[in-house]
Amino acid sequence: MRRSITFDNGTEFSEHWRLNEDIGMATFFCDTHSPWQKGAVENGIGRLRRTLPRKTDLTKLSNSDILAHVRRYNATPRKCLDYQTPAEVFSALSKTLHFNRDSIFPHTRE
Numbered sequence: 001m002r003r004s005i006t007f008d009n010g011t012e013f014s015e016h017w018r019l020n021e022d023i024g025m026a027t028f029f030c031d032t033h034s035p036w037q038k039g040a041v042e043n044g045i046g047r048l049r050r051t052l053p054r055k056t057d058l059t060k061l062s063n064s065d066i067l068a069h070v071r072r073y074n075a076t077p078r079k080c081l082d083y084q085t086p087a088e089v090f091s092a093l094s095k096t097l098h099f100n101r102d103s104i105f106p107h108t109r110e
Helices: 017-023 035-049 063-074 086-104
Strands: 004-007 026-029
Touching: 004 035, 017 026, 035 063, 063 086
Parallel strands: 004 026
Antiparallel strands: none
């Protein structure tokens, strides 16, 4: 489901190398002062800033608070997804991938 990820140049991504080391995901960065190179990041940040102002201390948020923000983000319909939510699109895609995987490796009946 994932091959690479592109980040803005914030210090919060200083340990990006762990993604490659731990799960083999390639990481890339936008050029400095070129936010248009990663429109999805800018869009996502804008969506999160609606409920998490810029100066929010994320260390003070509980895990349940963070999960609530993630759920809200993934449950918001997007025009680019034909007004489906990211969760709906991912769910449909994962069912297709599961079906393909099962057809490649059929289960044995015992």
